[in-house]
Structures are given as C-alpha cells and as structure tokens.
Amino acid sequence: IDDDGIGHGPFPVRVTVTITDDEFVCDFTGTHPQVPGPINATRTGLLSSIRTIFKAVTGPLIPVNEGCFRPVKVICPPRTIFTAERPAPVSTYWETKAYAIDLVWKALAAVLPDRLTAGHFLSVCGTVISGRHPDTGDLFILVEPQAGGWGAGARKDGESGLVCSGDGETYVIPVEVTETRHGVMVDQFAFNVDGGGAGQFRGGRGLVRDYRIIADEAQLTATFGRFKFPPWSVAGGHPGSPNFVKVLHQGGREVVFGKCARYRLARGDVARLVTGSGGGWGDPARRDRALIQRDLRDEMITPEEAHETYGLSGIAAPAGQTAADREGR
DSSP states (O other), X not given: OOOOSSSOOOOOOOOEEEEOSSOEEEEOTTOOBOOSSTTOOOHHHHHHHHHHHHHHHHOTTSOOOGGGGTTEEEEOOTTBTTSOOTTSOOTTHHHHHHXXXXXXXXXXXXXXXXXXXXXXXXXXXXXXXXXXXXXXXXXXXXXEOOOBOOOXXXXXXXXXXXXXXXXXXXXXXXXXXXXXXSSEEEEEEEEEOSOOOOSSBOOOOEEEEEEEEOSSEEEEEEEOOSSSSOOOOBTTOOOOOOOEEEEEOTTSOEEEESEEEEEEEETTOEEEEEOOOOOOBSOGGGSOHHHHHHHHHTTSXXXXXXXXXXXXXXXXXXXXXXXXXXXXX
C-alpha cells in the first residue's frame, strides 16, 4: 500500500490462500500493523472484501445468502492495517479494502485464468473539488470517483474506463452536469495512452480528466491509491500504469501526488486527474498484428509503443501529429 496520506509508507500486505475440499482460507499474517493515517480498514471490512472476491470466483450470478460464504475462513492478527482498532483512523477505509480483494485476486489469477484477470487500477480515486460558483456565488462541491483501466484476461483485452472493484454505487459525473453545477471547465476527458499494460492481451486504458478552475478559488481533496505501485501483470505481460493527480498552476509550476487534503487552487489552475491502465496478460511479442493495427487506428496505443513494445515496424503518427501534440490534446 503506497502511503497513509500523511507521509508514512509504503506498507507491505500479504496473504496466503489455501483451498481445501471444504474451506477457502485467506491468511493475512505478516501484514503491516495499523498506521497513523486514515487508510486503515477493520476486520468487518476485511471479511466483506474476501466475501466479494470469493463470490466472484465461485458463483457471481447466484443470489447472495449466508450459505454462499460458509466455506470462507479469514485469518488475520488484530491491529493490522486490515484489522485496525481504536483509536486508528479509518475515514478512507475503502482504499485498503480494495487492496485486500486485490491480494487474493493476485494469488489466484494465474491458476484461475478463466475467472480472473490481471490487476486493475484498483483505487476509487475519490475526488472532491469545492468553492463558490462564479455565476451564482453559491457554494459548490463536486464529489466523484474516477474510472480507470482493468486488467487483461487470458483471452481478452481489459476494459477501459470503468470504476474499480469496490465502487459499484457511485458514478463519474457527466461533463455537461459538471460544468453547469460547479466552478470548473472540463478541458480534457480522454483515454490515458501513456503506456503500461502491454501484453498478448492488453490492459484496459485509464482516463485523463482536466478540471480548469473558473471560480476565484477552490480546494481539492483526492485519495488516489496505486500511485507508486502499478497494476500487476500475468504470464509475461507488462505492469499497468499508476494513478496520480497533477496540478498545473498558473505560471507553469506543476505538482504531482496521489493524496491531498484541501489543496488550494486558484482561477486558471488545472487539476489533471489520471487513472492507470490495467496489467497485461502474456508476452507482447505474441499479440495479433491486426489488434495492434486496430489499437493504432483507435489511438489506444501510440506509434512509439507499437514499434518499441510490440515490434511493429513501419509505424507513422497521423499526419502532423507528434507526442507533444498528443499531450496537448
């Protein structure tokens, strides 16, 4: 886990998964103790996470009842980052719950290739921007997750631009609604094609969203996990890419981080929200040439990636377009 949002980390987390005829045992012994920052989860949250991944690999379409989870056994010492106790802060517990799901997912992906993919961007990437609306003078608050890239499977590319595994009930706000209700303009809403996730099957693409502040001032709070450690790959694929926030201040100063609280923004500043691509599956050299050509046509990979990562020769960028042009777009 990257950090706790107040300067500590990274924190190692571990699981051993044992499957018998009667039990599905997840042992988190060796996981880091609870931490000072507000990312701790509780034992109840840990159990919820393991039930989620267990249901995903056993029978996701079966109606849920307590009997579905009778084989599940969770072992974890007290007062870890997954089983925190008072007075440990837990206000962004959902990020750490996602890591618990991801650990078991990673342990099983290579042995259950028909049911699990490579790692995905994982984080809710919670985003809060607040201030006073420049037209009405009313207070506004924008609260949303960010969608990102999911991992590739043994026979398919990953999905692009979906919310993470722990975020099924909140949605990315449409551009038109955002610009009407909040003191921001959306300068960019695009796929993140800056690499990551190459493979015989490619990880899905994350997103890039630029919020330009048009209020006199605003504040940004963000909880972007998987900022330092990208989504994992399987069977020789390449890791995905990390999530991050880049603030482009007026005057040219840029600041990059994963988490912040009430970061001050001024009129004209841009909060660029970037979510990662999912991990790849299989050696990129084995990717079907037709799929590479399709990705180029759809601008899901760059000409540089097609040549350098996939070995496709004779690649040219669209007429007049450079890497700098793509960044500007």
